Amino acid sequence: MADAEIIPLDPKDRRDAQKALEAVANTPGIEDFIRRRLSGDYEVDDFGYDEELNRTILMPLVRPLYETYFRVRTLGVDRIPNEGSALLIANHSGTIPLDAVMMQYAVAAEHPEKRLVRNVGADLVWDLPLIGPLGRKGGNVVACDEDTNELIRRGELVGVFPEGYKGTGKGWSERYKLQRFGRGGFIEVALRTKTPIVPVAIVGAEEAFPMIANLKGLARMFGFPYFPITPTFPLFGPLGLLPLPSRWVIEFGDPIPMDTYPDDASEDAMLVFDLSDQIRDNIQQMVLRNLKKRGGAFF
Amino acid sequence: MTQKRRVLVTGVSRFLGLRLAKRLESDPEVEALIGVDLEEPPVNIRGLEFVRADIRSPMIARVLEATKADTIIHTNIASSPALLGGRSQMKENNVIGTMQLLAAAQRAENVKKVVMRSSTAVYGSRSGEPSVIPEDYASRNVHLVGYGKDCAEAEQYGRDYSRRRPDVDVVILRTQNVIGPTVRTTMTDYFKLPVVPTALGFDPRLQLLHEEDAVDALYDAVMKDCKGIFNVAGNGVVFLSQAIRMLGKIPAPLLAPAAQSTAAFLKRFGLVDFPADQLRLIMFGRVVSTMRAKAAFGFEPKFTTKACIQDFRDHRIDELPPDPAGHPVWERELFEYLNQKSDNGREKV
Numbered sequence: 001m002a003d004a005e006i007i008p009l010d011p012k013d014r015r016d017a018q019k020a021l022e023a024v025a026n027t028p029g030i031e032d033f034i035r036r037r038l039s040g041d042y043e044v045d046d047f048g049y050d051e052e053l054n055r056t057i058l059m060p061l062v063r064p065l066y067e068t069y070f071r072v073r074t075l076g077v078d079r080i081p082n083e084g085s086a087l088l089i090a091n092h093s094g095t096i097p098l099d100a101v102m103m104q105y106a107v108a109a110e111h112p113e114k115r116l117v118r119n120v121g122a123d124l125v126w127d128l129p130l131i132g133p134l135g136r137k138g139g140n141v142v143a144c145d146e147d148t149n150e151l152i153r154r155g156e157l158v159g160v161f162p163e164g165y166k167g168t169g170k171g172w173s174e175r176y177k178l179q180r181f182g183r184g185g186f187i188e189v190a191l192r193t194k195t196p197i198v199p200v201a202i203v204g205a206e207e208a209f210p211m212i213a214n215l216k217g218l219a220r221m222f223g224f225p226y227f228p229i230t231p232t233f234p235l236f237g238p239l240g241l242l243p244l245p246s247r248w249v250i251e252f253g254d255p256i257p258m259d260t261y262p263d264d265a266s267e268d269a270m271l272v273f274d275l276s277d278q279i280r281d282n283i284q285q286m287v288l289r290n291l292k293k294r295g296g297a298f299f
Numbered sequence: 300m301t302q303k304r305r306v307l308v309t310g311v312s313r314f315l316g317l318r319l320a321k322r323l324e325s326d327p328e329v330e331a332l333i334g335v336d337l338e339e340p341p342v343n344i345r346g347l348e349f350v351r352a353d354i355r356s357p358m359i360a361r362v363l364e365a366t367k368a369d370t371i372i373h374t375n376i377a378s379s380p381a382l383l384g385g386r387s388q389m390k391e392n393n394v395i396g397t398m399q400l401l402a403a404a405q406r407a408e409n410v411k412k413v414v415m416r417s418s419t420a421v422y423g424s425r426s427g428e429p430s431v432i433p434e435d436y437a438s439r440n441v442h443l444v445g446y447g448k449d450c451a452e453a454e455q456y457g458r459d460y461s462r463r464r465p466d467v468d469v470v471i472l473r474t475q476n477v478i479g480p481t482v483r484t485t486m487t488d489y490f491k492l493p494v495v496p497t498a499l500g501f502d503p504r505l506q507l508l509h510e511e512d513a514v515d516a517l518y519d520a521v522m523k524d525c526k527g528i529f530n531v532a533g534n535g536v537v538f539l540s541q542a543i544r545m546l547g548k549i550p551a552p553l554l555a556p557a558a559q560s561t562a563a564f565l566k567r568f569g570l571v572d573f574p575a576d577q578l579r580l581i582m583f584g585r586v587v588s589t590m591r592a593k594a595a596f597g598f599e600p601k602f603t604t605k606a607c608i609q610d611f612r613d614h615r616i617d618e619l620p621p622d623p624a625g626h627p628v629w630e631r632e633l634f635e636y637l638n639q640k641s642d643n644g645r646e647k648v
Contacts, residue, residue, distance in 0.1 A: 037544075038544060039544060039545065040537070040540075040541040040542065040543075040544030040545035040546075041545070042541070043535075043605075044504070044536060044537065044538060044541070045536075046430065046431050046504075046535065046536055046586060047430045047431070048430070048504045048536065048538065050538075122427075123426055123427035126426035126427060126583070127426040127427075128500075129498075129499065129500020129501055129555075130500045132426065132500075132501065133500075133501060133502035133503075133538075136502075136504070137538075141430050142427060142428070142429055142430050144427070144429050146429035146430075146431065146432065146433060146436060147429050147430050147431070150429075150430075150431050150588070
């Protein structure tokens, strides 16, 4: 790298980064934390969630992104039950699943019980070096019935983005139009286990990483679901991976109870589709309402 | 069961078979204890009727008939090609051995229970696999190689047998990677390396089974009234990076493609035999649910995964130099260890 150039950070960004690092360095008992880390003396749960790492390092690092960069406004977070399991169903967008990270942070920071949302991630996430292990340590799990069932059995909050790649990989012209909700698997699980569903609308992720084009050939070559072209990527190289500073709103809706249906309701395919559509419409309305309320995308 | 048992153990000279036989020797419920293997067990087992036989030979049918065994404990599935003289020998032993044994057992009227040791390797190791794998997870096992493939194929014979002999309780135990102070497995070899190779950018969760718990689980599966397929593993998980820290070792992160050639290199120098399926294990790991075993035969491991690592770190019996008689080192380790524990020492039957 002979002609590497130094790009000066915006003073504000630098201050944020500094603040984040200072917050970590000033954490009480940080010496003990480092000692425990070096001797391997800490606990993780069966799924790999590392509570100590998450609260001490990861969350303080996400905080400036959440508070200052995206200026996330979180509404209705106390509608999430204080205990017991629930499925958080949210819209998905923005090429890189930052929306999952922000939703998780919103609940961990603003919910009265500071609960952890266990987002389910597609196979690709777990194939990636660094991202995969980090995702696990941050409390996320694999998108499959086995994991969802086990988390529900343990009374945890599960975050599901039923649009999957179709949500994150849609073009700019399709922004804030919810895509098909997979095959309704999450409804089946909710019906079978009688777990309430909390609809979630996330506004702002679309503008953070707007996809103007999708190079399908390159995507196939790398085995990715899509290869995004955005205003900054790949034009500015890795720096182009930085999201744009859009303004975000996350709204949690009222929980929809699932224990009012008969025991074998999950076997009723039509009911599953209907419910799936209903919830999708519900979230679509929440998205549009919040989009209007938010005003400008950046300022 | 009111009647006393006549128990036949295959692989009685290997770690699990031997330890189980040792456990059964003083059991009042056991009327006869028959051990089958190619080599004599390295320690004395009271009341053991040792038969030097290959489970692949027709002789095994005659042994079953003559001894009137009602319980077969099949532990003779090996994970390491090195101990058996190559991969093809290993497959021959694991798959064909199981096939022949169960074919013989199909004719044997006396048989009431068959307990097979398999492995969680049948689930393979992939990024998209469930975080906590239950027994009935339909593993897309087309990608299985080596040991995992052997176990899956051997299990198929077990299932076929169970279908043909509905009167027999067939138990398949899928044991997680075993570790402990005396056993020698791929895992223990791996963790004994001074510098532990890992895959750059990957940090899998590990779940381990302590050698004592493995023997206990096998014993309970034999003695308690149960049948079916059960995962057996310690509670909890640790990350590979965490395990390496706990052991005070140095990790050597390698790029995934380089890991393959490094494994071949280490194998050539006899340091560690780390087959391809194990390489995937250090990238993606594999954690199983043990709820079913807990409900069916009260399996409750004494060692958590973390305690397994601690016990391995603090109480590992170091290897002795190979002796001229040519016994593999692990057998001599066992010999020493069991002699310490056994009050009868080397008394001959």
